[in-house]
Amino acid sequence: MIELYHIWKQYQKPHWAISDVSLEIDTGDFCFITGPSGSGKTTLLRILFREILPTEGQILIDGVNVLKIPDHKINKLRRLMGIVFQDFRLMFHQSVFANVAIPLQITGLPDKEIRRRVFNSLRQVNLHHKMWEYPARLSYGEQQRVAIARAIVNRPKILLADEPTGNLDPELAFEIMSIFKEINEQGATVIIGSHDRELIRYFGHKIFFLQKGKIIGQEMKP
Ligand SMILES: Nc1ncnc2c1ncn2[C@@H]1O[C@H](COP(=O)(O)OP(=O)(O)OP(=O)(O)O)[C@@H](O)[C@H]1O
Ligand SMILES: [Mg+2]
Numbered sequence: 001m002i003e004l005y006h007i008w009k010q011y012q013k014p015h016w017a018i019s020d021v022s023l024e025i026d027t028g029d030f031c032f033i034t035g036p037s038g039s040g041k042t043t044l045l046r047i048l049f050r051e052i053l054p055t056e057g058q059i060l061i062d063g064v065n066v067l068k069i070p071d072h073k074i075n076k077l078r079r080l081m082g083i084v085f086q087d088f089r090l091m092f093h094q095s096v097f098a099n100v101a102i103p104l105q106i107t108g109l110p111d112k113e114i115r116r117r118v119f120n121s122l123r124q125v126n127l128h129h130k131m132w133e134y135p136a137r138l139s140y141g142e143q144q145r146v147a148i149a150r151a152i153v154n155r156p157k158i159l160l161a162d163e164p165t166g167n168l169d170p171e172l173a174f175e176i177m178s179i180f181k182e183i184n185e186q187g188a189t190v191i192i193g194s195h196d197r198e199l200i201r202y203f204g205h206k207i208f209f210l211q212k213g214k215i216i217g218q219e220m221k222p
Contacts, residue, residue, distance in 0.1 A: 001063075003025075004023050004024075005059070009043055017213050019212075029189050032203075034210065039213065040212075043213075084148050086163045088143055091135070099146055101118050103154045117153055118131070125148050127146065205221055206221070
């Protein structure tokens, strides 16, 4: 379970990117954070990934206060998580294989196991035939799928995705959401930042509405 208590985030005074956000996400939930551009979706996801710290507030993951975890133990926390960044953050001068293998590099797994997992992960996003290609030579949607393969390669318990279907055609967007659903059905908690209303309506199980950094509503579907 993920619990956020009174999270505030200020990048620059006097503006608050996140103001007083409290929410709960159950293990195995498939949820969306939605809201207009600038409402704080990316900020909230980056805070959850502990990439940035909130100015105020507490976050508990399965009862552990993750903001109190010392820096040298953060990698252990991150290993529980996968993230698809809004801008993908791929290494363009390295192969698709190398990009997807990144989260496995610090695990100390044997090379053979790394190759097996990378291949399986790429197969899940239907991109295994491009394993030795370079991201620069892939289409936008293919690059997005590399980013997703990298996020799921270490079988994260928590999968975060920031606008994972932005700029994709509806068919591919649907396909990618179906991949997330599959991962969710395998037990992962999935949290997606998106403003694609149609997809949210179709896939959303729990929906948080953000506006100007505040939660202005919450919806649960049975
Ligand atoms: N690195 C930063 N430095 C300063 N201000 C920032 C930074 N990142 C975001 N902000 C500000 O914080 C607010 C929330 O931004 P954020 O990127 O979280 O919104 P978003 O909901 O993800 O928007 P979008 O839908 O456009 O991706 C905005 O007002 C933005 O200008
Ligand atoms: Mg964003």
